[in-house]
Amino acid sequence: MDISLYIHIPFCASKCNYCDFSSFPRIEHLVPQYMDSLIAEMALYKEALRNYSIKTIFIGGGTPSHIGAEHIYRIMNYIHANYRTSGLSEITIEVNPGTVTKDKAKSYKDFGINRVSMGAQSFNDQMLKKLGRIHNSEEIYNSYRIIEGSGIENINLDLIFGLPNQKLNDAMESIRAAVALGVQHISHYGLIIEEATNFYSLLKAGKLALPGEDEEREMYHRARNFLIQNGYDHYEISNFSLEGYESKHNLAYWDIEPYLGLGLSSHSYMNNRRFFNSSSISNYIDLLGKGRLAIEGKEELDLDAEIEDYCIFGLRKIRGINKERFLHRFAIGIEELYADVIEKHVYNGLLIDDGQSIRLTEKGLDLSNLVEVDFLK
Amino acid sequence: MERVKQENIRNFSIIAHIDHGKSTLADRLIEETGMLTAREMQSQVLDNMDLERERGITIKLKAVRLLYRAKDGEKYILNLIDTPGHVDFTYEVSRSLAACEGAILVVDSTQGIEAQTLANVYLALDQDLEILPVINKIDLPSARPDEVKKEVEDIIGIDCENAPLISAKEGLNIGDVLESVVENVPAPMGDAGAPLKALIFDSYYDSYKGVVCYIRVFEGSIRPGMEIKMMSTGKSYEVVEVGINTSKHVSLTSLEAGDVGFVTASIKNVKDARVGDTITDKNNPTLEALPGYKKVIPMVYCGIYPAEGEDFNSVREALEKLQVNDASLVFEPESSVALGFGFRCGFLGLLHMEIVQERLEREFDLNIVTTAPSVIYKVTKTTGEVLEIQNPSNLPETTEILSMEEPIVTANIMTPTDYVGTIMELCQDKRGTFLNMEYLEETRVVLHYELPLNEVIYDFFDALKSKTKGYASLDYDLKGYQESRLVKLDILINSELVDAFSLIVHEDKAYERGRTISERLTDVIPRHQFAVPIQAAIGSKIIARETIRALRKDVLAKCYGGDISRKKKLLEKQKEGKKRMRQIGSVEVPQEAFLTVLKYDER
8 A cells, every 4th residue: 555654844944924834943952852753753653554655755844954964864764774665756855945055955866855845935035024934036046956956856836925915916926937947846825824823913913914805816816827828737726737747745635545744743644544743842752752652633534534535635636536536436426425516516616527527617716615615414 | 387377478579670689689588587598599599590690680580488587576477579670571570569568679879760660669559569668789889878768759759768778799787678578568468268369470380290370369278179260261170289489399288368379280281370360269269350460462573483404393392381481472383485484473572582582592402593573563454454564574565555553662761961962862863752851860860752662672772771881771661553654674685585684664764774784784694606785675676785795715725634634624614604504595694694683783
């Protein structure tokens, strides 16, 4: 059986204003202990992964490039030595501009990492400042060239739109800049204001002027059209790639395939169970130091829940849910379960049923929650 | 229990304006006479419905017997009959007063006399009761007992020289109140040897005992095994048990002239033991029944419907159970295009309506939808036929209507002089006719107005409270019907008429009301995939229009492995929200929208 691995590196140079991830600046002194814990955790899963073949790895964060390459080497080395990796086809590392040196990039390449996801977010220096990023657009270009020069030829840029005071043209500028670089993959996210972020406090205080809903959607669709015109395949609500460069790792999430999350607050889905690790770094280090897993919560998924998940997350993919694959996986046709829901949303103009698959319409991309909610039984 | 002679029985009620401390005083009297130890005392013993305790008002009256040794060394039985304090429950107040010889009038020494103080005093005077003024809350720094005593003397004309000055909350001078009851409330006078004559002043249904009647025996006596007859229905029953309420039910061998207590007689249906009826001895009947009560007339009607997924029959059963001890509640089945099958229910007033709704939801755990309240309109058709319309949807076509009449009330509004201007403005706005204004004292007046009831039930009370910071108080009585230019205001959602929103309003108010309702619906109805027009119309004429903008975005931008559980929880919450919606055409309307349209608007 195939499985994907997610490895969380919770260290960052500073906390961005929109970020609610498990990431912390100024705790670099914990790096050695944390890496020991991570290796300890991987060891504890060795038995459970015996029958699994690792298909993809995603080293995310935080900022994995914020810590030394030797730590990444340790992880990769452990995986190759202890897990089944013959089927490994995609290894991604997240980096932030300004944190990748030539040597680091070269090392990544040497460790077998074949994909880099860079948090560019915007090419507008003012916007970057507002977001609380530590880099400017110049550093995006520099880091990009370094990575490209290392021989890693599958690069993603993360971009965020719908930023405070952002105008349509500004959002398009960033998209154009990314396309001009010739990146293989672009994740283009609408800004989400999460609780417990600086932006959330500012918004509550009435000090954050976000673009209106119509403007935000215009940014989304204009960017989408531009990317499609430039040869990018729109394959998930927020994701675009050149042909053959879709993120295999992320597709596993949307296809409800198994994945194991390692590290602080990471989530897993294995053996019909969703579970997640503690989000307290001291707790995590402490437990693994005692040779125990740091699982904080878990949830069993019955078949009904799995089907719901398969539909809800499957619809995030632009190609949608393939009817034959559905039948193959669940031994029942999707129409037998959801004929009324499909009919309703086809009528509403939010879904397309082309016989082979069920997928969102262009309007459905804006209102996917309205559709997805009806797939809950 | 030893029998106390009739001269040592005192039957009394406590009357007061809401919040003047009636229930707290009742608690103290119970405590002082040692009926319950402090530990057994829950706050406000007589108010045993949760809702009553929360709102601090008494809805259903009850009776409790206190045993008191007075300063003269004699033992007295004090039967305390609790009364509701709110204007909606005037009828129930008069019921309990009919069982008494006296009433304690509690007046808040920081507030003075208020509208319902007076209304209750008049009810007590109607029954020829001895009124004992008690000045409460003297522990508060803002207390002005001397002024308030003078106010009571001037306005009501009762001597306050010996009025106890108390603090029910602090338990101050409670003994004085008990002594005053013993001294001033006349003992009952009734011939225990005469044929039985007893008044039912309250009843409730007990699943083991059948109907339990609270009675006041005026003449004769009643005991288990006796055959009794209900004088209004002529039905007879054999008495199973008689007794009294102390802190619990206590069985007795008999109840005699002057006593207050309960009787059970395997009565299956509460309709057969009507409150206000006279019980007599079947084999030795009394000649004349006691004067009953005025039949209570509901003044406010609204539709109560089972919410999505709720059972029609459960709602009916609950209403039937409530009706058992709330004779003023009436209901009959009706149906609505928007809401399906439900009930048109009649209430004494808005508070009564809200209380019934809350009891249905809390005590019976029902999920209900309530429509805007309406009054009864009298409609004369061109054919000469006269209709009484309680549900706006039943109003005939305009062309068939010759004239319409609406109920008018006389309202007495008591207020500090500071707010006279504000209140006059409000009454003006509510189509009121000014009658006159009386000065109670230098700084307080009572304004007399005639107001259309449909304005009063809309948001008058809330507006009055809000505009006077709670200082003004209101009391009203139905005066009669008056011809009026009334129209039916319809609400269209996405071009579909929603009958449950229809209202009958005065022509001059239609535009304003139509606009307010449309605006509020715009706020409470969630955005849809398409723009939803909300229109207010009179007949085919659109008088107000709002649009709920189309929902442009409802999507989670970022969703990876760690977001999946969270995303699903979000969707589940969204789904829960949808369950509380009513599907009207292709629009989902939250159930609370049906009531939201009538809440008072501060703007």
